[in-house]
Amino acid sequence: MSTRIHHPGLRAKVMSAEQAAAFIQPGTTVGMSGFTGSGYPKAVPAALAERITAAHARGEQFQINLHTGASTSTEMDGALAEAGGIALRTPFQSDPTMRKKINAGEIEYIDTHLSHLAQTVWNGFYGPMRTAVIEVSAIREDGTLVPSSSVGNNKSWLDLADQVILEVNSWQSEDLEGMHDVYYGTALPPHRKPVLVNSPSDRIGQPYFECDPEKVVAVVETHGPDRNSPFKPADDASIAIAQHLVEFFEHEVAQGRYDERLLPLQSGVGNIANAVMAELVKSRFTGLTAFTEVVQDGMLDALDSGTLAMASATAFSLSTESAERFNANAAKYRDKLILRTQEISNHPELVRRLGILAMNGMIEADLYGNVNSTHLMGTKMMNGLGGSGDFARNAFTSFFLTPSIAKGGDISCIVPMVSHVDHTEHDVHVVVTEQGLADLRGLSPKQRARKIIDTCAHPDYRDQLEDYYQRALAGSGGLHTPHLIGEALSWHQRFLDTGTMKQG
Amino acid sequence: MSTRIHHPGLRAKVMSAEQAAAFIQPGTTVGMSGFTGSGYPKAVPAALAERITAAHARGEQFQINLHTGASTSTEMDGALAEAGGIALRTPFQSDPTMRKKINAGEIEYIDTHLSHLAQTVWNGFYGPMRTAVIEVSAIREDGTLVPSSSVGNNKSWLDLADQVILEVNSWQSEDLEGMHDVYYGTALPPHRKPVLVNSPSDRIGQPYFECDPEKVVAVVETHGPDRNSPFKPADDASIAIAQHLVEFFEHEVAQGRYDERLLPLQSGVGNIANAVMAELVKSRFTGLTAFTEVVQDGMLDALDSGTLAMASATAFSLSTESAERFNANAAKYRDKLILRTQEISNHPELVRRLGILAMNGMIEADLYGNVNSTHLMGTKMMNGLGGSGDFARNAFTSFFLTPSIAKGGDISCIVPMVSHVDHTEHDVHVVVTEQGLADLRGLSPKQRARKIIDTCAHPDYRDQLEDYYQRALAGSGGLHTPHLIGEALSWHQRFLDTGTMKQG
Numbered sequence A, B: 001m002s003t004r005i006h007h008p009g010l011r012a013k014v015m016s017a018e019q020a021a022a023f024i025q026p027g028t029t030v031g032m033s034g035f036t037g038s039g040y041p042k043a044v045p046a047a048l049a050e051r052i053t054a055a056h057a058r059g060e061q062f063q064i065n066l067h068t069g070a071s072t073s074t075e076m077d078g079a080l081a082e083a084g085g086i087a088l089r090t091p092f093q094s095d096p097t098m099r100k101k102i103n104a105g106e107i108e109y110i111d112t113h114l115s116h117l118a119q120t121v122w123n124g125f126y127g128p129m130r131t132a133v134i135e136v137s138a139i140r141e142d143g144t145l146v147p148s149s150s151v152g153n154n155k156s157w158l159d160l161a162d163q164v165i166l167e168v169n170s171w172q173s174e175d176l177e178g179m180h181d182v183y184y185g186t187a188l189p190p191h192r193k194p195v196l197v198n199s200p201s202d203r204i205g206q207p208y209f210e211c212d213p214e215k216v217v218a219v220v221e222t223h224g225p226d227r228n229s230p231f232k233p234a235d236d237a238s239i240a241i242a243q244h245l246v247e248f249f250e251h252e253v254a255q256g257r258y259d260e261r262l263l264p265l266q267s268g269v270g271n272i273a274n275a276v277m278a279e280l281v282k283s284r285f286t287g288l289t290a291f292t293e294v295v296q297d298g299m300l301d302a303l304d305s306g307t308l309a310m311a312s313a314t315a316f317s318l319s320t321e322s323a324e325r326f327n328a329n330a331a332k333y334r335d336k337l338i339l340r341t342q343e344i345s346n347h348p349e350l351v352r353r354l355g356i357l358a359m360n361g362m363i364e365a366d367l368y369g370n371v372n373s374t375h376l377m378g379t380k381m382m383n384g385l386g387g388s389g390d391f392a393r394n395a396f397t398s399f400f401l402t403p404s405i406a407k408g409g410d411i412s413c414i415v416p417m418v419s420h421v422d423h424t425e426h427d428v429h430v431v432v433t434e435q436g437l438a439d440l441r442g443l444s445p446k447q448r449a450r451k452i453i454d455t456c457a458h459p460d461y462r463d464q465l466e467d468y469y470q471r472a473l474a475g476s477g478g479l480h481t482p483h484l485i486g487e488a489l490s491w492h493q494r495f496l497d498t499g500t501m502k503q504g
Helices: A017-021 A044-057 A074-082 A096-103 A117-123 A154-160 A236-254 A271-282 A297-305 A320-328 A348-354 A388-394 A445-455 A459-475 A490-498 B017-021 B044-057 B074-082 B096-103 B117-123 B154-160 B236-254 B271-282 B297-305 B320-328 B348-354 B388-394 B445-455 B459-475 B490-498
Strands: A029-032 A064-067 A086-090 A131-139 A145-147 A163-169 A216-222 A265-267 A288-291 A294-296 A308-313 A315-317 A337-340 A357-361 A364-366 A397-401 A430-433 A436-439 B029-032 B064-067 B086-090 B131-139 B145-147 B163-169 B216-222 B265-267 B288-291 B294-296 B308-313 B315-317 B337-340 B357-361 B364-366 B397-401 B430-433 B436-439
Touching (some): A029 A154, A044 A074, A131 A154, A236 A271, A236 A430, A236 A436, A271 A294, A288 A348, A348 B348, A388 A397, A445 A459, B017 B216, B044 B074, B074 B096, B086 B096, B131 B154, B236 B271, B236 B397, B236 B430, B271 B297, B288 B348, B294 B297, B297 B320, B348 B388, B388 B397
Parallel strands (some): A131 A163, A265 A288, A265 A357, A288 A308, B029 B064, B029 B131, B064 B086, B163 B216, B294 B315, B308 B337, B357 B397
Antiparallel strands (some): B131 B145
């Protein structure tokens, strides 16, 4: 038996994933661990999916409502979606099967600011949470739990659930112990107090989860890797976007608006975010900090090079190679990394106080700086907005990044009007494509349109955007935000009709 | 000479408004006081408008960039807009002449979260602030300043401006002294500290503005009332909306989700907000608190009745009658009212911590709970979003309120897709019209649509909305947020073409 379970009472509750999954009943709400494919339970969800499939085969109904930290993996979201086992899903997902079922109208999905979910579940209007299924890296002798590679909402789910299933994953490095900062000071209003983080490196919590051993109904041992995010070499567009950003940082330092250490960085997930870190590593900047959600490969490299002095996050999202490197050197990284609960990693109070430089990807932006992070052609959910709103709204500077075109040029990521708004004109300070960087701060809507067309749009679409904008200036009802309201979404309709946004 | 100017050096600088206005030069940035028509300078703006008009008559260019707290009055925004004297305006306005010029494309306007402007001006990318023109109610012997009926951004403008013009308005009650709480603890990152307000009644600042007397170039004496907001008896729709809200509060108390004192209230400006206060006064609720921007007539009544124990705000917006009542009894209200800088009254950190119940008006909402607070038919600026975003995003519960129809029924305020988004689906918890209250918390987009059509839409538009929604369910690209993207804004186009959103 695993040497990771040091509490005798909990050691006595070790059982198979199938036996554990039998504790989860149809129609109940389950809180599971998992954030950007790390720290999710590796065995119980698949066993639950089998149980659900078997129930369906017998003609019985069996669905659950599922809350997590953020995205998980094919083994979890994929398996449960495939089994038709999910009625309601919050707050974020990125699994292909689940996405398909959401867009087919078979799963109700609530795309939620990641800092907001815990308080709403605590407040009770999602109903009671029957079960928590949480991956940990060890159980200590006193029953406290060493978190694994993500913290997410686990503290809340452990506190709220009537019964708890623990997965102890021996694949996770034992040296994770001590890296986490679990804050037990949150409360519902009117009992809230200031969150006393004044720098990304401040610790305010404890390294372990509390959990009443009496509530634990099952302990399952696993040895499985996190979902790996295959590392792709940065493409030319990502490198160009990253270079524009680093140049902008240099410019702001020269203007005296950022100091040499910049401000704490928040960086979204994906190849552009990795490219930004790679460009920073190449730059003269050093001793920076990150206050972000996710530690990706690029951030690990930046910690190695000293470009980053430390990073605060709630989860990892690593390639196989980087995960191996991290596991082999976790003790070394422990002094430079803090993993917090997502309420704290994304807390609006802290994002505002620390003055974050928030860099997030997007699907499209429009002439006036509104951003769509979630919906393809206004109706299809891609993943979700995740923490982008938590960071962008309260950031000191908010950057939104995308290549200027997609689908081989048939989609312009700069459009007359976005087909869905996740970030309003008020929250979008800088738009960056491989074509250039548009600093929209202090600009009126028309001034923004001028800059976005000239700086960010792909040359193949620039004339078409200019044509729309000029006709809007001539024919708009009002000239504060000029639009031809009957034509504003015509680019999306054209793509749906003809397969391209390009005019014939 | 006024007995309100107790500093000898500043008494020596008393001059006429015309003389003071001569200090303001073309092409410069001016920070003026004023928030929802209170505490704005009464004389210098008009004198400046005359100076600008004369310059234009001589063929000279003369425009300024103008920052305030929020809206001012016809004497100020109206006069300066009429004179063609404004190049750029932030962060909020509500003047008819200025609105017309914004929508004619003659004034660049940046609609800004009210808690965000000060930090962006401090950070410097609006360029230097040459002049501050600030109304105060008295100058003390040591040169500190007693604020008047709004605090707004005055502390920042006094600190930032190269030169200061003070207006000392003897119409303002002398008993305002001691009511204000001016916080001097703000900073730019990385030097920010927690803002230690744990309850709406906590004071963290001082009752006076600091201002180096050397920077003061002119002192102008005035005796003029604030813009009055004529009190209109509540109409049936406002009363119905207010009743739905109070019923909802009762329901949440019964469910154990709010306690008997509710949570601190934020209430926007206008007749619906007054009606909400009136219904609360009639209800059994007592000893409530407000943490809000503006004290309106209804809030004064609620303080009188004990419904509200105290209110924290940044400004007044009173009818003539209520202003007289307030001035006659200011000493009495001083223990129950705190006027703060707008950075603090609207601070995201505090809105989140205190758990505000945020109630704001809107222009329209769509099936999925996106809200437009600012743009008529997607292009014409009405006023601005003001503090609605500061409060709604970080609120414990965010409510958006509107009658279900406008323009005698030719506009439905519930539409398939809003023509501009100020508050995304993620930030809109409850939508209320006179028809009913839709609690959208914990609902997916399609569940929200069902509830909004059934509960909030006007009967004249319900079939039309249902028809759109059913056709969207049948023909949408994706079924997460069903839309017919080519038709989503057709209601607005129909109104522009035919004068009504109703189908022929």
